[in-house]
Amino acid sequence: MAELIIAVETADVRFPTSLDLDGSDAMNPEPDYSGAYVTVRTSSGAAGYGLAFTVGRGNEVEVAAVRSLARLVVGLPVEEVLGDLGAFSRRLTGDSQLRWLGPEKGAIHMAAAAIVNAVWDLYGRREGKPVWRLLAGLSPEQLVDLVDFRYLQDALTREEALDILRRAEPGRAQRAEQLLSEGFPAYTTTPGWLGYSDEKLVRLSQAAVAEGFTQIKLKVGADPDDDVRRMRLAREAVGPGIRIAVDANQAWGVPQAIDWMRRLAPYDPYWIEEPTSPDDILGHAAVRRAVAPIKVATGEHTHNQVMFKQLLQAGALDVLQMDASRTAGVTENVAILLLAAKFGVPVCPHAGGLGLCEMVQHLAMFDYVAVSGSMDNRVIEYVDHLHEHFTDPVRIRRGRYLAPTAPGLSAELHAQSAAAHRFPEGAVWKRKAA
Amino acid sequence: MAELIIAVETADVRFPTSLDLDGSDAMNPEPDYSGAYVTVRTSSGAAGYGLAFTVGRGNEVEVAAVRSLARLVVGLPVEEVLGDLGAFSRRLTGDSQLRWLGPEKGAIHMAAAAIVNAVWDLYGRREGKPVWRLLAGLSPEQLVDLVDFRYLQDALTREEALDILRRAEPGRAQRAEQLLSEGFPAYTTTPGWLGYSDEKLVRLSQAAVAEGFTQIKLKVGADPDDDVRRMRLAREAVGPGIRIAVDANQAWGVPQAIDWMRRLAPYDPYWIEEPTSPDDILGHAAVRRAVAPIKVATGEHTHNQVMFKQLLQAGALDVLQMDASRTAGVTENVAILLLAAKFGVPVCPHAGGLGLCEMVQHLAMFDYVAVSGSMDNRVIEYVDHLHEHFTDPVRIRRGRYLAPTAPGLSAELHAQSAAAHRFPEGAVWKRKAA
Numbered sequence: 001m002a003e004l005i006i007a008v009e010t011a012d013v014r015f016p017t018s019l020d021l022d023g024s025d026a027m028n029p030e031p032d033y034s035g036a037y038v039t040v041r042t043s044s045g046a047a048g049y050g051l052a053f054t055v056g057r058g059n060e061v062e063v064a065a066v067r068s069l070a071r072l073v074v075g076l077p078v079e080e081v082l083g084d085l086g087a088f089s090r091r092l093t094g095d096s097q098l099r100w101l102g103p104e105k106g107a108i109h110m111a112a113a114a115i116v117n118a119v120w121d122l123y124g125r126r127e128g129k130p131v132w133r134l135l136a137g138l139s140p141e142q143l144v145d146l147v148d149f150r151y152l153q154d155a156l157t158r159e160e161a162l163d164i165l166r167r168a169e170p171g172r173a174q175r176a177e178q179l180l181s182e183g184f185p186a187y188t189t190t191p192g193w194l195g196y197s198d199e200k201l202v203r204l205s206q207a208a209v210a211e212g213f214t215q216i217k218l219k220v221g222a223d224p225d226d227d228v229r230r231m232r233l234a235r236e237a238v239g240p241g242i243r244i245a246v247d248a249n250q251a252w253g254v255p256q257a258i259d260w261m262r263r264l265a266p267y268d269p270y271w272i273e274e275p276t277s278p279d280d281i282l283g284h285a286a287v288r289r290a291v292a293p294i295k296v297a298t299g300e301h302t303h304n305q306v307m308f309k310q311l312l313q314a315g316a317l318d319v320l321q322m323d324a325s326r327t328a329g330v331t332e333n334v335a336i337l338l339l340a341a342k343f344g345v346p347v348c349p350h351a352g353g354l355g356l357c358e359m360v361q362h363l364a365m366f367d368y369v370a371v372s373g374s375m376d377n378r379v380i381e382y383v384d385h386l387h388e389h390f391t392d393p394v395r396i397r398r399g400r401y402l403a404p405t406a407p408g409l410s411a412e413l414h415a416q417s418a419a420a421h422r423f424p425e426g427a428v429w430k431r432k433a434a
Numbered sequence: 435m436a437e438l439i440i441a442v443e444t445a446d447v448r449f450p451t452s453l454d455l456d457g458s459d460a461m462n463p464e465p466d467y468s469g470a471y472v473t474v475r476t477s478s479g480a481a482g483y484g485l486a487f488t489v490g491r492g493n494e495v496e497v498a499a500v501r502s503l504a505r506l507v508v509g510l511p512v513e514e515v516l517g518d519l520g521a522f523s524r525r526l527t528g529d530s531q532l533r534w535l536g537p538e539k540g541a542i543h544m545a546a547a548a549i550v551n552a553v554w555d556l557y558g559r560r561e562g563k564p565v566w567r568l569l570a571g572l573s574p575e576q577l578v579d580l581v582d583f584r585y586l587q588d589a590l591t592r593e594e595a596l597d598i599l600r601r602a603e604p605g606r607a608q609r610a611e612q613l614l615s616e617g618f619p620a621y622t623t624t625p626g627w628l629g630y631s632d633e634k635l636v637r638l639s640q641a642a643v644a645e646g647f648t649q650i651k652l653k654v655g656a657d658p659d660d661d662v663r664r665m666r667l668a669r670e671a672v673g674p675g676i677r678i679a680v681d682a683n684q685a686w687g688v689p690q691a692i693d694w695m696r697r698l699a700p701y702d703p704y705w706i707e708e709p710t711s712p713d714d715i716l717g718h719a720a721v722r723r724a725v726a727p728i729k730v731a732t733g734e735h736t737h738n739q740v741m742f743k744q745l746l747q748a749g750a751l752d753v754l755q756m757d758a759s760r761t762a763g764v765t766e767n768v769a770i771l772l773l774a775a776k777f778g779v780p781v782c783p784h785a786g787g788l789g790l791c792e793m794v795q796h797l798a799m800f801d802y803v804a805v806s807g808s809m810d811n812r813v814i815e816y817v818d819h820l821h822e823h824f825t826d827p828v829r830i831r832r833g834r835y836l837a838p839t840a841p842g843l844s845a846e847l848h849a850q851s852a853a854a855h856r857f858p859e860g861a862v863w864k865r866k867a868a
Contacts, residue, residue: 027530027533028530028531028534029530030530030531031530031531031534032531054531054534054535055530055531055534056531057502057505057529057531057532058499058502058531058532058534058535058542060498060502061495061498061499061502061535061541061542062535064494064495064498065492065495065541068491068492068494068495071491095491096461096462096463096464096465096489097462097464097465097466097488097489097490097491097492098491098492099461100462100488100489100490100492101488101492101495101496101540101541101544102540103684103711103712103735104711104713105539105540105713105737106535106536106539106540106541106542106543106737107495107499107535107540107541107542108492108495108540108541109540110535149687150686150687151687151688151710151711151714151717152687153687153688153689153690154687154688154689154717154720250537252584253583253584253585253586253587253588254585254587254588255587255588256587276585277537277538277585277740278537279538279539279737279738279740279741279744280585280740280743280744281715281716281744282715282744282747282748283585283588283740283744286588301537303539303540303713304713306711306713306714306717307713309714310713310714310715310716310717313716314716
């Protein structure tokens with residue numbers, strides 16, 4: 001009897017992070033970090049865990065979208081799914097009726113991400129490998145089979161993708177060993193939330209440097225005078241040798257972004273992240289031309305590989321910030337890593353939120369071992385929130401992510417955390433309501 | 435006591451259109467035309483009706499998204515809402531938590547459209563005017579106040595938008611009268627669904643010409659040999675003087691689109707619609723350069739004004755096909771009409787589905803009276819489905835939309851139709867299940 005997927009369970013879990021203004025930025029003043037948390041179960045008792053991250057209200061829509069997609073998954077043979085994860089993704093994103101809600105964007109695409117990630121977690125557990133090692137053990141042909149080239153051919157062909165992967169084959173084992181011994185560089189956003197006082201900003205910036213980080217990030221975009229002051233304070237606090245990225249979280253139009261960055265330029269910002277609408281490819285390109293040598297970074301809201309393709313084609317970014325659950329999970333992110341490698345743009349994944357650090361570390365490490373083969377100018381975002389709720393939390397030492405060694409994608413919540421934070425019926429939310 | 439919005443009701447209504455292969459195309463083989471149907475009710479007993487169109491499965495996610503947005507609306511004073519509909523849209527699309535599901539795209543943005551459209555319907559009823567006349571009676575300043583210029587400034591400033599509207603002020607009354615006497619040109623997609631036989635294609639094409647249409651549309655993109663044959667048959671059936679548009683519904687990558695259109699070119703296709711991914715601005719531009727003088731048309735899946743801005747900036751389209759409920763309803767469509775006017779691109783709205791003809795006629799007619807002031811190369815799509823379920827259905831005479839005269843946006847369903855088609859509990863669906 002073949003092993004079948006017998007359930008795709010989903011839960012609305014929310015953490016009341018808005019109470020401390022952790023995570024506050026120009027567009028997200030009061031996020032409650034949340035997730036549509038997915039458990040895929042098989043007829044032999046195995047399980048895989050994934051999630052789509054949201055910031056509170058609306059998580060119930062994400063849960064509804066997962067439920068709608070779940071009907072396409074329950075009953076499938078596990079071997080068939082894991083044997084062709086490219087086809088599995090197309091099944092989720094290509095349903096002729098459900099795709100109307102996207103196509104390949106927004107709530108329905110993020111729901112696909114949660115399920116795809118849970119299935120990769122299942123796959124890793126089955127193989128006894130963390131997902132970065134599972135991916136890095138696949139052949140170039142197997143990896144390329146994950147990619148849907150329909151809309152990519154004008155920028156990346158199957159043959160070019162194979163070439164990229166074959167060039168990186170020598171040295172895979174050595175780079176994996178290096179990750180296990182040295183980890184992967186991180187940067188920290190912990191000091192720079194908009195809601196923090198100047199004193200807290202300075203203290204946390206200095207603490208980050210003392211902890212070994214060589215890059216920090218400040219949120220900007222609410223008030224230009226405040227931003228100049230905060231940028232100056234941060235620069236004075238960390239000195240000239242530390243990179244300070246700034247992040248506007250989409251607050252500006254194109255001309256405003258250019259003006260604002262001219263005011264911050266004297267304090268040597270390393271990159272400006274999300275200077276304008278995440279959909280504005282041509283706008284990002286215009287900002288990049290105007291603010292160079294300050295780099296332009298974007299990607300956490302870039303909704304699919306077609307958008308990333310164009311950002312690269314248009315010369316709109318210096319730093320590609322993939323997200324674990326905005327595009328359709330691990331599978332689509334393999335395609336995006338290949339696109340970035342084709343254009344020679346470093347990938348520095350977006351993280352923070354709920355479980356994003358846990359998931360994206362696998363993508364960055366796979367990229368290093370088997371795609372780009374490089375750590376130059378590559379850093380994974382790190383935010384020190386909510387890791388204690390995961391069974392295999394990220395481990396940071398001296399400003400670096402240690403390579404995960406447990407099987408899977410590291411997105412499993414402790415059962416008691418998931419239960420206590422279920423919205424609205426979990427103990428944490430009942431206590432808040434009372 | 436001020437009049438308040440006291441309810442935003444939503445219903446999952448679906449029509450089993452897949453039974454007849456009406457609406458079948460390269461990406462939507464079996465649509466069940468559906469809608470998240472919204473009724474906004476006020477404390478004085480008034481109501482407005484709107485909907486977000488979907489093609490079946492997933493309509494439940496749209497309904498969930500409307501419910502999530504409804505919390506932002508219930509309790510607002512009606513005067514305040516109608517007095518600043520620009521702010522009302524920003525309230526729906528800018529909620530700091532809900533916007534994570536977009537921003538401004540996919541299920542959450544379409545839900546905003548349904549609510550915004552219902553509120554415009556309410557406004558029209560209150561003023562005793564069809565929405566096209568309501569809009570065409572607003573001053574240039576009032577119209578420009580509807581627009582969110584944050585991400586548009588690099589392509590269209592407030593002053594430029596005012597200039598466009600002021601230039602069109604003379605002659606408003608005359609053009610409105612002309613619409614009432616002559617209507618607005620339509621084209622028909624009825625002959626060209628992929629699921630129809632050659633015989634039915636020829637018969638319906640000839641019937642369309644006999645009814646007075648000067649443009650028809652064929653679905654293409656499943657099989658090139660079939661498409662060449664169908665295009666040849668249609669051209670032979672209608673003769674050289676009738677425009678035949680073709681619609682690939684996103685089926686192709688960029689090089690494939692170019693090759694396929696070279697094969698159809700001998701039969702003089704007027705435009706190629708959605709040749710590739712709706713997100714691929716640069717891809718559309720490449721196709722347009724390669725297939726000229728065949729025109730490129732797109733827009734029914736273009737998810738917001740920032741995407742339309744770039745399609746125009748990149749020279750990616752000849753025909754802009756706005757949709758009534760893909761972007762955030764009437765309000766955002768005013769901005770898109772202004773962008774199109776700035777770039778001199780004609781707007782030919784997408785219609786068909788459920789209630790789209792009913793809603794978009796108001797947009798095209800407003801455009802003619804108060805924005806572009808032109809009917810040149812402008813046609814509204816027409817599909818002869820499901821109109822009988824609306825209280826104020828479109829009226830087509832000799833290939834033209836007659837101007838609606840009843841107050842509102844024409845999206846109200848007959849109560850018995852809405853009840854019978856509720857999914858899954860309505861009589862139509864219960865009968866199908868039995």
